[in-house]
Amino acid sequence: MPLSDKEVQTLIGKLREKYAGYAKKYSKSWFNLDAFEDRLLVALRNKMNLEGFILAEIANFEKTREKYEKKKNAKSFTQLVDRIMEENMARVKKYLPVYFHPQAELEMVHFYGAVSDLALYHLPVLWLISNEVVKNRVIRIEEEFGFLALPNGTRHAKRILDHIMILSRPSSPGLAMEIEKDRTAYLRECAFCLHDAHDLCEELLEMRAQEWEMPLRFDRLYIEKERRKKVVDLYQGLTGYGAILALMEHIGEIIEDFRLSAFRRKESQAF
Numbered sequence: 001m002p003l004s005d006k007e008v009q010t011l012i013g014k015l016r017e018k019y020a021g022y023a024k025k026y027s028k029s030w031f032n033l034d035a036f037e038d039r040l041l042v043a044l045r046n047k048m049n050l051e052g053f054i055l056a057e058i059a060n061f062e063k064t065r066e067k068y069e070k071k072k073n074a075k076s077f078t079q080l081v082d083r084i085m086e087e088n089m090a091r092v093k094k095y096l097p098v099y100f101h102p103q104a105e106l107e108m109v110h111f112y113g114a115v116s117d118l119a120l121y122h123l124p125v126l127w128l129i130s131n132e133v134v135k136n137r138v139i140r141i142e143e144e145f146g147f148l149a150l151p152n153g154t155r156h157a158k159r160i161l162d163h164i165m166i167l168s169r170p171s172s173p174g175l176a177m178e179i180e181k182d183r184t185a186y187l188r189e190c191a192f193c194l195h196d197a198h199d200l201c202e203e204l205l206e207m208r209a210q211e212w213e214m215p216l217r218f219d220r221l222y223i224e225k226e227r228r229k230k231v232v233d234l235y236q237g238l239t240g241y242g243a244i245l246a247l248m249e250h251i252g253e254i255i256e257d258f259r260l261s262a263f264r265r266k267e268s269q270a271f
Contacts, residue, residue, distance in 0.1 A: 011054045012040065018061060030068050031061075091257040100156050101167045107258075108183055112160060114254050115149035115190050119157075121230045122247055123197065124223055128216050129204065129240045137200055144193045148186070159186060191263030194255050201248035205241065212240025 015036065022031035036057065043053045092107050095114035123145060130138045148159045156164070166182050169175055204212075216239065218232050235243050255261055 005050075008050050008054055011058065012050075015054065015057060015061060022065070026068065026072075030064060088259065094257075095254075098156075100160055101164050103167045103179075104163075105183060108163075108186070111187065111190070111258055112149065112157075114258070115145070115194075116151060116157065118251065118254065119145040119148075119150040120227055121234060122250055124221060124227075124231050125216070125235050125243050125247055126200075128218065128220055129209075129212055129244060131209065133207075134200060134204065137196075141193065141197050141200065144196075148190050148193060159189070187258070187260065188263050191255070191258075191260035192265050194251055194260065195264045198248055198251045198255065201244050201251065204244045205248070209240065212244070215239055216243055 016033065019031050019033040019036050023033055039057070040053075042048075043050065089107070092110045095110045096117065097106075097109040098113040098116055099109055100112065123142060126138045126141070147157065149157050151157055155161070163182055163186060166175075166179055215237065216235055218228070218236075221228055221231060223231070235246065238246060
């Protein structure tokens with residue numbers, strides 16, 4: 001049954017309200033009431049079937065609304081991603097960067113700085129609280145971080161030198177993919193070691209050792225003078241348990257800031 005003139009006029013009025021409302025709330029360029037009025041005027045002048053015209057206009061409005069919603073949601077998602085990336089980068093940038101190659105990714109530069117600082121000035125404190133029960137685990141953690149993150153004089157850590165070799169290769173079609181693959185591998189290898197050290201700290205906190213209730217003694221810290229001074233400055237005044245807790249919190253912060261929580265060894269690989 002065809003629409004009556006009154007029903008057609010009611011629909012025209014409702015469509016005007018929708019255009020006006022959406023234009024005010026969202027976008028005049030997308031929901032252009034004047035353009036609709038122009039099309040309506042042309043329809044009246046040409047004595048078009050107003051029922052067919054208004055039904056087509058309603059369908060057109062709905063399509064426009066759907067397109068706008070998709071565009072708006074895509075823009076909102078992009079803005080959300082950008083904000084998350086900015087927040088993540090702000091967390092990363094609090095770690096002093098160690099620049100090792102002009103082509104190195106910024107996050108990688110800050111990450112190497114974070115784990116290098118950890119290996120140099122934080123992990124040595126484990127030797128002040130380790131005992132025969134955990135000695136071998138401390139040795140393994142130190143060796144792995146030594147390879148991954150500990151500079152040797154003016155030379156970067158051995159694992160970073162491997163990454164530098166890839167970054168320094170002549171440009172080729174698959175080079176970017178190889179660089180990204182090696183960067184991811186480095187992050188994963190370091191994440192495993194970070195979790196190992198964090199887990200060890202958790203276990204140490206659960207152990208009972210009377211000497212850990214006393215302030216740390218640094219006379220067993222056999223490392224070069226400048227490095228030793230920095231370790232002392234960071235951990236002086238703490239008890240053994242306090243040092244374990246401080247180290248565990250620092251490692252946990254690196255894991256969180258670089259979004260490495262999921263990168264843990266499989267149980268069969270754990271020690």
